[in-house]
Amino acid sequence: MRDLRVYAQRSDASVLHYRDNIGEVDVIVEAGMRWGALEVKLGVAYVEEAAANLKKFVERVDTERCGEPAFLGVVVPARYGYVRGDGVHVIPVQALAP
Numbered sequence: 648m649r650d651l652r653v654y655a656q657r658s659d660a661s662v663l664h665y666r667d668n669i670g671e672v673d674v675i676v677e678a679g680m681r682w683g684a685l686e687v688k689l690g691v692a693y694v695e696e697a698a699a700n701l702k703k704f705v706e707r708v709d710t711e712r713c714g715e716p717a718f719l720g721v722v723v724p725a726r727y728g729y730v731r732g733d734g735v736h737v738i739p740v741q742a743l744a745p
Contacts, residue, residue, distance in 0.1 A: 648674065650743060651685075665704070672704050683718035685738075690723065697721040698735040 651674060652662045660678035665671060674685040684704060686697035701719040708716075720736035728738050 651676070654743070667707075669707065670700060670704065672701065680714055681717045682713060683716050683720065685720045685722055687722045687740075691725050691737075694721050694723060694731075694737055698731060698733060701735060702733065 648662065648664075655662045655676060655678075658678060660676055663675040663677065664673065665675050665684075672684045673687045676683050676685065684701055686701060688694065688697050698719070698721055701721070705716055705719065718736060719734065720738045722738045722740050722743070725737065725739045728736065728742055730736050
């Protein structure tokens with residue numbers, strides 16, 4: 648979270664955490680009227696569950712007010728990143744390093 652906040656500040660973006668009575672999302676990155684959501688997991692075995700959580704979250708968001716997400720992603724300790732068939736990005740944690 649700290650590193651994401653540092654990177655976000657350089658782009659005039661905000662990094663937030665979201666929790667409600669139904670669930671939570673680890674990271675919301677907001678820059679102006681654009682936003683995206685990330686789940687951060689300790690292993691690739693959790694990608695499917697995290698992607699499902701992100702998709703459920705988007706169903707609850709008032710996109711009329713907030714707009715559609717610019718991205719959905721799962722950050723994991725993996726060697727390679729890719730985009731799943733459902734559009735959720737799988738992002739190696741190493742990709743976040745400068």
